[in-house]
Amino acid sequence: MPQPVLHIGDKNYSSWSMRPWLALKHGGIAFEEKLHSLPEIGGKPAFGSISPNARVPALDVDGVTIAESLAICEWAAEQQPSLWPKDSTSRALARAAAAIMHSGFPNLRNDAPMNIRRRTDAGRMTPDGLADAARVDELWREWMKRSGGPFLFGQWSVADAMYAPVVTRFITYSIPRSPEADAYIQRMIVEPHMAAWIAAAGKETRQLPRSDIA
Ligand SMILES: N[C@@H](CCC(=O)N[C@@H](CS)C(=O)NCC(=O)O)C(=O)O
Numbered sequence: 001m002p003q004p005v006l007h008i009g010d011k012n013y014s015s016w017s018m019r020p021w022l023a024l025k026h027g028g029i030a031f032e033e034k035l036h037s038l039p040e041i042g043g044k045p046a047f048g049s050i051s052p053n054a055r056v057p058a059l060d061v062d063g064v065t066i067a068e069s070l071a072i073c074e075w076a077a078e079q080q081p082s083l084w085p086k087d088s089t090s091r092a093l094a095r096a097a098a099a100i101m102h103s104g105f106p107n108l109r110n111d112a113p114m115n116i117r118r119r120t121d122a123g124r125m126t127p128d129g130l131a132d133a134a135r136v137d138e139l140w141r142e143w144m145k146r147s148g149g150p151f152l153f154g155q156w157s158v159a160d161a162m163y164a165p166v167v168t169r170f171i172t173y174s175i176p177r178s179p180e181a182d183a184y185i186q187r188m189i190v191e192p193h194m195a196a197w198i199a200a201a202g203k204e205t206r207q208l209p210r211s212d213i214a
Pocket of ligand 1 (some may be wrong): 009012013015016017038039046054055056057062067068070071
């Protein structure tokens, strides 16, 4: 059987691509990655020939293309169930956490697009964006208090994959955070797969003006 192919965007910028890439890596699932440059300006989705939703990430597997980061993470967890917590209540909470990220925090996403290489300050963010970040911080603390850590629901799970790009945003934009959130951020960035993605993003040279100059 051919290896699954994960289509992703630039590692420095493509937050949605980072999530399933991490889940596949953590699941020990062999895959080929194909990197596509994200379009310069938002607007009409650019990847119509790659994926049903014309976006990355997308996973080619078993003769079909799976769109949507969370669906790809779920596919990975079907192959490797330890990508979700074992206990059913924790698993439900982790799934809810992933869904909250997938559909939420629009102000944080708009104000602070993922840009792993960049270092700037939170002064460029709106009060609504900062409020989203503060809510993420609060939720992280609540989840880790319940699970005992070191990750959101104990051992690393798809929930951590979903929040990984937010971890990088806290750093890029120097967003104020609690000591507990900061400790989580420090644990996340040294985790080997996330460290590998960050290193690869650091080597990319392409710049997207909408994210680098704004
Ligand atoms: N809901 C989608 C969002 C995917 C998405 O917005 N991907 C961006 C890159 S991070 C994209 O493909 N942009 C291309 C475009 O907007 O034309 C998911 O979870 O996978």
